[in-house]
Amino acid sequence: MIDISLQKLLKSPGGRMNLNVQVKLEEGKLITVYGKSGAGKSTLLMLLAGLMDPEKGYVKVGDEIWTDTDKKIMLPPQKRKIGFVFQEYALFPNMTVRENLLFAQAKGQPGTIVDQLVEIIDLGQLQNRKPNTLSGGQKQRVALARALVRKPRLLLMDEPLSALDHEMRVKLQTYILKAHREFNLTTLLISHDVSEIIRLSDFMIELDQGLIIRQGDPVGMFTNDRVNAKFQFTGEIMSMVKQDFIVIVTVLIGRNLVKVIANDQEAAVLEIGDKVLIASKAFNPIIHKIS
Amino acid sequence: MIDISLQKLLKSPGGRMNLNVQVKLEEGKLITVYGKSGAGKSTLLMLLAGLMDPEKGYVKVGDEIWTDTDKKIMLPPQKRKIGFVFQEYALFPNMTVRENLLFAQAKGQPGTIVDQLVEIIDLGQLQNRKPNTLSGGQKQRVALARALVRKPRLLLMDEPLSALDHEMRVKLQTYILKAHREFNLTTLLISHDVSEIIRLSDFMIELDQGLIIRQGDPVGMFTNDRVNAKFQFTGEIMSMVKQDFIVIVTVLIGRNLVKVIANDQEAAVLEIGDKVLIASKAFNPIIHKIS
Amino acid sequence: GSKQDDKLTVAVAANLQFAIEELVEKFSDQTGVECEIIVGSSGKLTAQIFEGAPFDVFLSADLKYPEELFKNGFTFEEPVIYAYGNLILWTLKKEINPDLESLTAKEVKHIAIGNPKTAPYGVTALEVIKGLGIEESIRNKLVFGESVSQTNQFIISKAADLGFTSKSVVMSPRMQNRGFWKEIDKSLYRPIAQGMVILKARESFKTKSIQFRDFILSREGKEILHKFGYQIEF
Amino acid sequence: MIDWNPLLITFKLALITTILLLLIAIPIAYWLANTRSRLKPVAETFVSMPLVLPPTVIGFYMLLALSPSNGFGNWLDEWLGLRLVFSFEGLVLGSIIYSLPFMVHPIQAGFANLSPSLKNASYVMGKSKLTTLIRVLLPNIKPSLITGIILAFAHTIGEFGVVLMIGGNLSGKTRVASIAIYDEVESLNYGAANTYSLILFGITFAILLMVYLINGGYFNKTEGHD
Amino acid sequence: MIDWNPLLITFKLALITTILLLLIAIPIAYWLANTRSRLKPVAETFVSMPLVLPPTVIGFYMLLALSPSNGFGNWLDEWLGLRLVFSFEGLVLGSIIYSLPFMVHPIQAGFANLSPSLKNASYVMGKSKLTTLIRVLLPNIKPSLITGIILAFAHTIGEFGVVLMIGGNLSGKTRVASIAIYDEVESLNYGAANTYSLILFGITFAILLMVYLINGGYFNKTEGHD
Numbered sequence A, B: 001m002i003d004i005s006l007q008k009l010l011k012s013p014g015g016r017m018n019l020n021v022q023v024k025l026e027e028g029k030l031i032t033v034y035g036k037s038g039a040g041k042s043t044l045l046m047l048l049a050g051l052m053d054p055e056k057g058y059v060k061v062g063d064e065i066w067t068d069t070d071k072k073i074m075l076p077p078q079k080r081k082i083g084f085v086f087q088e089y090a091l092f093p094n095m096t097v098r099e100n101l102l103f104a105q106a107k108g109q110p111g112t113i114v115d116q117l118v119e120i121i122d123l124g125q126l127q128n129r130k131p132n133t134l135s136g137g138q139k140q141r142v143a144l145a146r147a148l149v150r151k152p153r154l155l156l157m158d159e160p161l162s163a164l165d166h167e168m169r170v171k172l173q174t175y176i177l178k179a180h181r182e183f184n185l186t187t188l189l190i191s192h193d194v195s196e197i198i199r200l201s202d203f204m205i206e207l208d209q210g211l212i213i214r215q216g217d218p219v220g221m222f223t224n225d226r227v228n229a230k231f232q233f234t235g236e237i238m239s240m241v242k243q244d245f246i247v248i249v250t251v252l253i254g255r256n257l258v259k260v261i262a263n264d265q266e267a268a269v270l271e272i273g274d275k276v277l278i279a280s281k282a283f284n285p286i287i288h289k290i291s
Numbered sequence C: 001g002s003k004q005d006d007k008l009t010v011a012v013a014a015n016l017q018f019a020i021e022e023l024v025e026k027f028s029d030q031t032g033v034e035c036e037i038i039v040g041s042s043g044k045l046t047a048q049i050f051e052g053a054p055f056d057v058f059l060s061a062d063l064k065y066p067e068e069l070f071k072n073g074f075t076f077e078e079p080v081i082y083a084y085g086n087l088i089l090w091t092l093k094k095e096i097n098p099d100l101e102s103l104t105a106k107e108v109k110h111i112a113i114g115n116p117k118t119a120p121y122g123v124t125a126l127e128v129i130k131g132l133g134i135e136e137s138i139r140n141k142l143v144f145g146e147s148v149s150q151t152n153q154f155i156i157s158k159a160a161d162l163g164f165t166s167k168s169v170v171m172s173p174r175m176q177n178r179g180f181w182k183e184i185d186k187s188l189y190r191p192i193a194q195g196m197v198i199l200k201a202r203e204s205f206k207t208k209s210i211q212f213r214d215f216i217l218s219r220e221g222k223e224i225l226h227k228f229g230y231q232i233e234f
Numbered sequence D, E: 001m002i003d004w005n006p007l008l009i010t011f012k013l014a015l016i017t018t019i020l021l022l023l024i025a026i027p028i029a030y031w032l033a034n035t036r037s038r039l040k041p042v043a044e045t046f047v048s049m050p051l052v053l054p055p056t057v058i059g060f061y062m063l064l065a066l067s068p069s070n071g072f073g074n075w076l077d078e079w080l081g082l083r084l085v086f087s088f089e090g091l092v093l094g095s096i097i098y099s100l101p102f103m104v105h106p107i108q109a110g111f112a113n114l115s116p117s118l119k120n121a122s123y124v125m126g127k128s129k130l131t132t133l134i135r136v137l138l139p140n141i142k143p144s145l146i147t148g149i150i151l152a153f154a155h156t157i158g159e160f161g162v163v164l165m166i167g168g169n170l171s172g173k174t175r176v177a178s179i180a181i182y183d184e185v186e187s188l189n190y191g192a193a194n195t196y197s198l199i200l201f202g203i204t205f206a207i208l209l210m211v212y213l214i215n216g217g218y219f220n221k222t223e224g225h226d
């Protein structure tokens, strides 16, 4: 169990904001921190890592106390068993990929871990390249591998995938899941992306103005009562073409364009750009794998 | 008609790459340039703006010749009637929002245009602020307004929305469309986002390795033969729960989670993370506007 | 006005810097001619005159530099000797005797002399040392000041234990009773004949320059120089 | 009573030199930051040379070049009425050469760190290179300009070797504070030397401290909010 | 024949000064770049002062402070056997003070421009501050280090005033090139002055040009590929 109670006064653009987070997290889970820009997500991770000091509070990880302002305990980041994946990767430009991983090793740690990670995260080809010559997705993989070298107890990731394109993103999500399971980590991930959150996380915390406003199962949190036996989607109207008494409405759902026929009355309230819900009354879906 | 024929040798990470673009664009349209990172999209816009010189080729806009290497014509960027929205906004940090707009005015241009744009693009509240104090979305709006001050003939936008979150993005798409129509512009937009492309553009060019590999109607280009009377979607498997003889498969389509029932045989080939196509045999969709 | 342009500019060797104040004061009182004093090593001043420095009269620490200027046509007339300089040994350290024996003493680590390349008093000091035949043994003790002034400075800061300088320094009101000094036996060096020339740099000052030269060579001028420890032929 | 002239001349010299240097250094720095010429490293080396050459060397060659007994110096004297040795104008020239790299380097770095899209944005608005330079580029490298100004100003105040060679120590004209202090030390007026030093120290300390305080630290960029 | 000693001493002095300065400046620059102390502007001003003070002033006060008949100078002499006037060691000390800002400023700027996440990344890997400094921070501010090294080296070669005041012009010990040139000019040996100047000019030009060429321009960052 990771028991967190942290308070810190932050300077936000609109004056001061009090970060005040009380939460207990189950170990071994992948937890997402979600929330608007400036909500305090990065600050929370920095506090957990010991890279910033709280005004008041504690962080207890299992039976270890990492932070306790009352007892004046403030374990330095060096002594917390964490891995941190920074948004801008923070790879050391002066070292090759392999050197970045080797540097992360603890004294006396067997060298095999680096080879193992190179294997798992598929870095074989990149080992001797300098970070500057890598693409964003490659850098990201290296940053992830590097954060795992010390077999951290807690893996912290600050929007690790936000700068990547869809394809790369999906690929890296797979690596993250793989690592999370393989190394039996407790992982805290900051993410804005719904599909990412649903795909990756067991638990989700939503921050707003420094406070936890919601927490729970991500699927439940995003879908509300929308998921049921019926097939229903939200989408956006792309075009409307009038034909006699009907209007053909093209709706974008995800990356799919769907044409729906609406009658004049239905169409009267619709405009291009409107968000719409499309539901079916009778539906018998078939599922096909795309190679 | 904008008649483009441009060649330029570029240094790409994998050696040299020849940008070679031949295309005729209809005036008054909103055209998207799509393609992988490094395909040459930004370079194309820089060449059109006169901010970079081609090795060979011409750019003819209506009856004006902007570039013609054979005739040694190379109109400086100052004399091309263009608006350019840079990816990093390029607002002048030393000027307020209003001063940024005023600076863009041509000599002798009536001052009313600035007020008009402030009105249209909703900048009233921000006029006296410095760019550094604005959020990403606000900066973006200012950059758009500033590019319109001179009533350009051609508006060039280099991934203007890629750094924004979904909500802000949709809002700004509306502003772009509004401006495009109101000012009767020819607009070239670089974008990676399918929904954005479909929503905004009349025409699309796909670049790869410096060459145009596809061009045409964006809806047609993204949907191939997938759009038809039938209702069908692509999505990704999030979870599979076995129950007796059936498996409940949860699929993420856009931001919607949908549960589909599959039988054992069907489920045998499926795995979490698979991309799947969901189609219906009989479907009678209803469309509802979401307030 | 205080502008330099309407003042007679007098360039003087560093050893003369104390005497010159009184000389100029008297001269200005008598003639109403205002003066600007430039102090430096004789070598530096000569180099500057060669490059067009706007100096009107030059009082050197020797005859070599004025003659050089005369030969090259920078002066109106041949140099005249206005005084003979006296060399002394000076120290600010109680425990050190300012005599020639001290030069070779163990506790004397640094001996300041003028740089023979630029300061005639340095040339003479070296002449004395060579004459005593101790050049080799004290070579590592010698430190060189750019001019007599810098030599003084080394002595006064006690960075040097002992040094050769001009008698005029210790005769000046400011330095009287500072430290201990002793004249060097005149038989050990050729007299330091100090020469003066009137320069062509600014023709309009020729008359005033001649007035100044005549003052220096007048009885009154000579008395002041004598008071500051120079050897004068009255 | 101390003579305030050397202090006045020092600050006057530093001020004039800094202003002229700013005008000279901006085009040079702009060119260096933007050129793709293969001569760039050579040009950079030349700009840096005054840093490396002892002030006495600079002074010596200026003396040779500018002395009226010389071709060029003579030409200046006869045709322009400019005497650059033993004159305040000469000190200005010497100081400009001597402090050139201190002004050029920071400004060049400032230009090089500006995003090229600022310039491009201004060009597509029809603004000329000059307008762009004055209204867009320079206002946005203010910290670099301030750094250059401080360094050049300070370096000129501390100048000694060049002035010693070509200044000739003329009171009210070329006797700057560094020379005056040297003089006082040489005439064993330690009291006066002390006074000059303390005043110089005090004034320049105050100037520097003010700049650092106003600037909120040399190297802090203005922080964004986004 | 010219005496090569002054040139050798000059480069030896510049080399030793630069190395020592590097060791001194790194901790100072690190502290300045990281501190949030309210004393920072004052500390920055002190570091910059040698830039402003005429070398003669620095030299004069050093002469007074270091003379063995003085409290501090005496203590140095008796306890450490260090005589800092009229000695090469004294020149090194003087040069260090004189060139301090040239080493500290670029390194401080380098540290300030490094993303804090590099440091943080190293800390969470359990690396101490020292390890982080040596293995992560310093290798990644190489251009700033090179800038500092060039500036300090160059500035020391050009040093004149301090040496004039405390050096004593000892051939083979404290007669550096700048002093030798001054001497030759004063003794009207323009030929020798010329030779010294040209050699100094040539060597330093070559060093600087090499650095600029290798470095591909002072201010160019290594470009990413992403």
Ligand SMILES: Nc1ncnc2c1ncn2[C@@H]1O[C@H](COP(=O)(O)OP(=O)(O)OP(=O)(O)O)[C@@H](O)[C@H]1O
Binding pocket: A009, A010, A011, A012, A013, A035, A036, A037, A038, A039, A040, A041, A042, A043, A044
């Ligand atoms: N060291 C600090 N001291 C005081 N306030 C800070 C500090 N660091 C950040 N802040 C402020 O705290 C607020 C929360 O910042 P934080 O970086 O945690 O937000 P975030 O949720 O990560 O946002 P984003 O999604 O944009 O990264 C911001 O308003 C920020 O300006």
Ligand SMILES: Nc1ncnc2c1ncn2[C@@H]1O[C@H](COP(=O)(O)OP(=O)(O)OP(=O)(O)O)[C@@H](O)[C@H]1O
Binding pocket: B009, B010, B011, B012, B013, B035, B036, B037, B038, B039, B040, B041, B042, B043, B044
């Ligand atoms: N001035 C230049 N000279 C030579 N090559 C260049 C120049 N500018 C960019 N390139 C190279 O040209 C290629 C295309 O770059 P460009 O910026 O046009 O790509 P892009 O399609 O905009 O990619 P992205 O989506 O990442 O912005 C890249 O490999 C780049 O390194």
Ligand code: MOO
Binding pocket: C013, C014, C015, C016, C040, C041, C042, C043, C060, C061, C114, C118, C119, C120, C121, C122, C146, C147, C148, C149
């Ligand atoms: O007075 Mo001198 O010229 O320094 O020996």
Ligand SMILES: [Mg+2]
Binding pocket: A041, A042, A043, A158
């Ligand atoms: Mg954050």
Ligand SMILES: [Mg+2]
Binding pocket: B041, B042, B043, B158
């Ligand atoms: Mg691009």
